[in-house]
Amino acid sequence: MQTLLRRVQLGSGVVLLVYLFLHLLNHALGIWSLDLAGRGLMLALRLWHSAPGTVLLYGAALLHFSLALWTIYGRRHWGLPLTEWIRLWAGLSLPLLLIRHxxxxxxxxxxxxxEPNYERIVIALITSGSQGLQLALLAPGWVHGCLGLWLRMRHHATARRAKAVLMFLLVGMPLLSAVGFFRMKQAVLATHTGPLHPDPKLVTHHLTLDTWRHDILVLYLSLVIGALVAGLLRNWLERRRLRKEPVNV
Structure with a gap:
């Protein structure tokens, strides 16, 4: 069962890592032009908005999150190495991006x-003041996925030989994505002389969308905190029971 769960965790994690890679790549295409990034976005939307892509992406997210909750609940101690703390923090931040997205x-x-395109998305992020948050959440999710994959593959000779390339991807993709986003932001601002206005559909329904975002976020945080508290309570009860058991001489 543990082997099966590890394989499910790895498979679902790879799907999410591919999603993040394409997301970062689309942003990076903005270094060359807003139009090129837009064409990349349309291809990504065709993939993830298709019925198989929807099931694959959100199914992988649900599986990965469920296994993360089980791992949090099942921990007997929290004396983790720094790499694990970074991976845990980065992984728990990824759903914040997925919820907003x-x-x-x-x-x-x-x-x-x-109908999302990069001009509408950039304007919506600028007017809501959340463009920094979007970039800040992409990077930790990418770091989490790369670290998780490396920890699984580091014992293979091929992975060790490709370590330099993997390090470049780990650091370079978020940086290129940030540069591409700022270039797209400049391109959008250059084509609008007056104040920026988000899409009317987003303005009309922003209260409903904010409510959805808030409720899903509260549910997510409640599940994470609930798994942590339940695990700590179980550990305390186990230690208490062990202390009360008589010692056989």
């Missing part, structure tokens, strides 16, 4: 007909 694009598209 799912609500602002997928839910808005499905319920209200919002």
């Amino acid at each position: 799912a609500v602002d694009t997928r839910l808005a598209s499905s319920l209200y007909g919002f």
Whole structure:
């Protein structure tokens, strides 16, 4: 069972890592032009908004998160090495990105007909003041996925030989993504002389979307804290029971 769970965790993690890679790559294409990044976005939307892509992405996210909750609950101690603490922090931040992305694009598209492109997305991020948050959340998720994959593959000779390339991807992709986003931001600002206005569909339904985002975020944090508290309580009860058991001489 443990072997099966590890394989499910690895498989779901790889799906999420591919999603993040394509997301970062699309942003990086903005270094060359907003149009090129937009074409990359359309290809990504065709992939992830298709029925198989939807099941694959959100199924992988649900599986990976469920296994993360089980791992948090099952921990007998929290004396972790620094690498594990970084991976845990980075992994727990990834759903924050997925929640915002799912609500602002997928839910808005499905319920209200919002058609995402990079100009609309950049304007929405600028006017909401959340462009820094978007970039800040992409990087930890990418770090979490890369570290997890490396910890699984580091014993293979091929992975060790490719360590320099992997380190470049680990550091370079978020940096290129940030540069591409700022270039797209400059391109959008250059084409708008007046104040920026988000898509009317997002303005009309922003209260409903904010409520969805808030409720899902509260549910996510409640599950994480609940798994942690339940695990700590179980550990305390086990230690208490052991102290009360008589010692056989």
